[in-house]
Amino acid sequence: MILPPLLFAGLAALFLFGMNREGGDALESTREGGVVPELTTTALADQPEFDRDVLLGDGVKLVNFWASWCAPCRAEHPQLVALADEGVAIYGINYKDEAPKALGFLDELGNPYRAVAADTEGRTGLDWGLYGVPETFVIDSDGVVVKRFAGPITEQILETIIRPAMETAAE
Numbered sequence: 001m002i003l004p005p006l007l008f009a010g011l012a013a014l015f016l017f018g019m020n021r022e023g024g025d026a027l028e029s030t031r032e033g034g035v036v037p038e039l040t041t042t043a044l045a046d047q048p049e050f051d052r053d054v055l056l057g058d059g060v061k062l063v064n065f066w067a068s069w070c071a072p073c074r075a076e077h078p079q080l081v082a083l084a085d086e087g088v089a090i091y092g093i094n095y096k097d098e099a100p101k102a103l104g105f106l107d108e109l110g111n112p113y114r115a116v117a118a119d120t121e122g123r124t125g126l127d128w129g130l131y132g133v134p135e136t137f138v139i140d141s142d143g144v145v146v147k148r149f150a151g152p153i154t155e156q157i158l159e160t161i162i163r164p165a166m167e168t169a170a171e
Helices: 003-019 071-085 099-109 123-128 155-170
Strands: 061-066 089-095 115-119 135-139 145-150
Touching: 061 071, 061 123, 071 089, 071 099, 071 155, 089 123, 099 115, 115 123, 135 155, 145 155
Parallel strands: 061 089, 089 115
Antiparallel strands: 061 135, 135 145
């Protein structure tokens, strides 16, 4: 009779401990602090392409993994368009998608990417440590990943995480 309440109390204590840990729900990235990995991608129809050498070049760059079937990708898209309008170099990797649908997505919402690659098999996503889409990587002039952000970029995330990471990458 006493065992069930004790088990419940123990599980409740573990749950509360887990909820109050430092770091919260942040996903760690093995890519932060390392040089961008190789790209195993193909062209997305007639879109301008890019390769790893572009990501190793001068300037702060964003690499954004996205897909037409991804609702959060649609939600973050206005922030990407706004960044592109400011002159931020954004490179898109279309993840496990069909080219006609991906192109339709860009036609409908606008294309914020300087260049786009297709990761139809998901190999590049694996190499980059992708958890899902959308994910955005901030890269410095040496090709080092300064920040990896998993999830849609909201206005708040843009101001509190992405822009500060871009400032760090520019140093």
